[in-house]
Amino acid sequence: MKPSKTRVALIQMKCSAEPEKNFARAIDFIRDATKQGTQVVCLPELFQSQYFCQSEDHGNFKLAEEVPGGSTIALGELARELGIVIIASLFERRRAGVYHNTAAIIDADGKFLGKYRKMHIPDDPLYHEKFYFTPGDLGFQAWETAHGKIGVCVCWDQWYPEAARLTALRGAEIIFYPTAIGWHPSEKKKFEKAQHSAWETIQRSHAIANGCYVAAANRVGHEAPAGGAGIEFWGQSFICGPDGEIIAKGSVDREEIVSAEIEWARVNEHRTHWPFLRDRRIDAYAGLEKRVLD
Numbered sequence: 001m002k003p004s005k006t007r008v009a010l011i012q013m014k015c016s017a018e019p020e021k022n023f024a025r026a027i028d029f030i031r032d033a034t035k036q037g038t039q040v041v042c043l044p045e046l047f048q049s050q051y052f053c054q055s056e057d058h059g060n061f062k063l064a065e066e067v068p069g070g071s072t073i074a075l076g077e078l079a080r081e082l083g084i085v086i087i088a089s090l091f092e093r094r095r096a097g098v099y100h101n102t103a104a105i106i107d108a109d110g111k112f113l114g115k116y117r118k119m120h121i122p123d124d125p126l127y128h129e130k131f132y133f134t135p136g137d138l139g140f141q142a143w144e145t146a147h148g149k150i151g152v153c154v155c156w157d158q159w160y161p162e163a164a165r166l167t168a169l170r171g172a173e174i175i176f177y178p179t180a181i182g183w184h185p186s187e188k189k190k191f192e193k194a195q196h197s198a199w200e201t202i203q204r205s206h207a208i209a210n211g212c213y214v215a216a217a218n219r220v221g222h223e224a225p226a227g228g229a230g231i232e233f234w235g236q237s238f239i240c241g242p243d244g245e246i247i248a249k250g251s252v253d254r255e256e257i258v259s260a261e262i263e264w265a266r267v268n269e270h271r272t273h274w275p276f277l278r279d280r281r282i283d284a285y286a287g288l289e290k291r292v293l294d
Helices: 020-034 058-063 071-082 153-160 161-169 184-209 264-275
Strands: 005-012 040-042 085-095 098-106 112-117 142-145 150-151 174-178 213-219 220-223 231-234 236-238 246-249 256-263
Touching: 005 020, 005 098, 005 213, 020 040, 020 071, 020 256, 071 085, 071 098, 071 161, 085 174, 098 150, 112 142, 150 161, 150 236, 153 161, 153 184, 161 174, 161 184, 174 184, 184 213, 184 231, 184 236, 236 256, 246 256
Parallel strands: 005 040, 040 085, 150 174, 174 213
Antiparallel strands: 005 256, 085 098, 098 112, 142 150, 213 236, 220 231, 236 246
């Protein structure tokens, strides 16, 4: 039977250059979160390493692994022990020359439910993801877990209303976004507030438009694995309700567990009182599948 309430938690953490250390610290954070009554935990994007996409370096492919594989087995054992759902962002090695930015979904009994492969792949200064990741080919999905029906997208996906909409149409009542986003130090003074505001606003709008919860788990700390100025990750992981109201939010620079209680009845309430899904003009949306319209 679906619970009426579920406590979800986002792990906002710093990531070092040592994958084993990051993995062990993530497990410690997860254990601490369960002591607070958490039933669903989401880790930040590519939490096992520093954000290596700041440069195009073939040596970074050694960080990749099979999914499912060693990490999902270890997290599955932890999920079963604690009775929680875990969402883990991993660097997937599919086969030689084909790699994905992938989120693994593990149910409370330790079962590997499936994976989401990041669909939108950015290529910006210090975000050279197209060098590493093949665009996802599994589509937008939702999973019925022991603690609620969840959807998962990853970082750059969070800017696309189509991604949130299709995930919600699959039945997701909360969409998790494992994230690695921050400021270029040289731009922070000029664009700090505007960039963060845009990031938060677009995701809150997904919650409103789809009548669902949204939860974004970001990392914190300054990272410059390739030298140079690096990226200052801005933290501020947050959870918002179907009306877009933020119900839990992290700090800019501290490691912490950001958690909130999800009331699933609010999803149905919002979707019936603000019936955006009902009133969609699906007969008039031809052309959305095209790059541009002439």
